[in-house]
Amino acid sequence: MNLPFSPTFFRKMDIFHQLVEYESQKKIKHLWEGEKALLVWAGSEEHQHLGSPLDTKHVKNALDYCVRIGFIPQSENDRMRNSARHILESTITHEFGELVNNSNEKNPRIRINRNGILAGLILSETKNLKKTFRNYLLWSWDWYLLYYLAGLLLAVQVLKGFTELILLWWKNLPKNLW
Secondary structure, three states: OOOOOOOHHHHHHHHHHHHHHHHHOOOOOOOHHHHHHHHHHHOOOOOOOOOOOEOHHHHHHHHHHHHHOOOOOHHHHHHHHHHHHHHHHHHHHOOOEEEEEOOOOOOOEEEEOHHHHHHHHHHHHOOOOOOHHHHHHHHHHHHHHHHHHHHHHHHHHHHHHHHHHHHHHHHOOOHHHO
């Protein structure tokens, strides 16, 4: 059976909702733009060695890449360049990467996991979460509607089952009881 969506769809929807939540907190969490830049770079063709650990040098390359493609302005790149270590640590905290080697605390090494790659793809597909309605929010509402209809169908079936049980019980009552 061919489904109209891939098995990765549900995981992408979950990650999309996480990204939207983190995006709403970006005024408080000032490293989020740098973390998004790293994820976009990780989901792009620039990141060829998926199993290789990343360090602060890779974060700076990711920031430069995102300036080149117009994902972030040069001012953001300049602001976040000295926070590369913290961007790596935030990526681990948000569960988009895993710590590989922490022997050098000033330059931790992480590996972007599958969620991080998918987050980068989502950020690229939605143009930095700016075209979300067309790409993902519409699907979200479709799924909420589907769940609502499934719940409604379940409630109707349960109600029908109860009425049939009551009618069956009513038919089998002794006639001389009244």
